[in-house]
Amino acid sequence: MLKNAQTVQPASHSQPVVSAGSVIGQVSSVLAVIVLLILACGWLARRLGFAPKAVSGQALKVSASVQVGQRERVVIVDTQDARLVLGVTAQQVTHLHTLPPLAPEDAAAPPAPQDFRQLLNTLVKRPGKTQ
Template identity: 45%
Template sequence: MRFSPFALAALPGLASAQASVPAVASPGIGQFVQVLAMLALVLALIVGAAWLMRRFSLLPGQAGGRLRVVSGVMVGPKERVVIVEHGETWLLLGVTAQSVNLLHTEPRPADAPDAQQAPLPPFAEKLAALMKKGKA
């Protein structure tokens, strides 16, 4: 076997080129645990946001439109005072972890905003239109 002089000259260069290429590390268990931790964090944030919305009555249209929470204030760690509209009557309720008590009843004020007149936010309008298309 005969080698050309150019092939012999290229051999030292190949050896140095192969030595300078860094080895690619494969993903390890540490990266897998990190991805799982981030996924758990995102899921916890979603569950927490849903709990807050339910806790503070931020979900519109509950109870089929017959009842509406007009206002509410926390008066303790688990106690609230809320104004609930039922038809043309406002009910002042004391809400605790164990019970709900009627504190006062009065007719709906004339200057109170109407729940049906309040426009939906743009996102809610689009979502309602998409849901109607899906049912039809």
């Protein structure tokens, strides 16, 4: 047939071999940099005063709360000077009434924590089931 015919060999594309270890190392290092960047931004926001201040537990205390609707609640909040009865909805908080502050002897002591066995029994019990 053809005397000068050259045999054509398919071009082999040599792809660089990438090991799984190097890919995992790159991804984890980028992830670590992103986490450090987020932590640094949080620290900077707190330092510059952009983050909200934490309210001490003694300034405001919710002493009672009752749900009166799907998203509505009546809440009693204790402050230093008074007890406030507030109506709380998804859109607003409404002052309903002001009560006199509790005297220290009138304040009920918090109930003693239940032991694990009692707590588990109350969680496991179902209405109508006797043990």
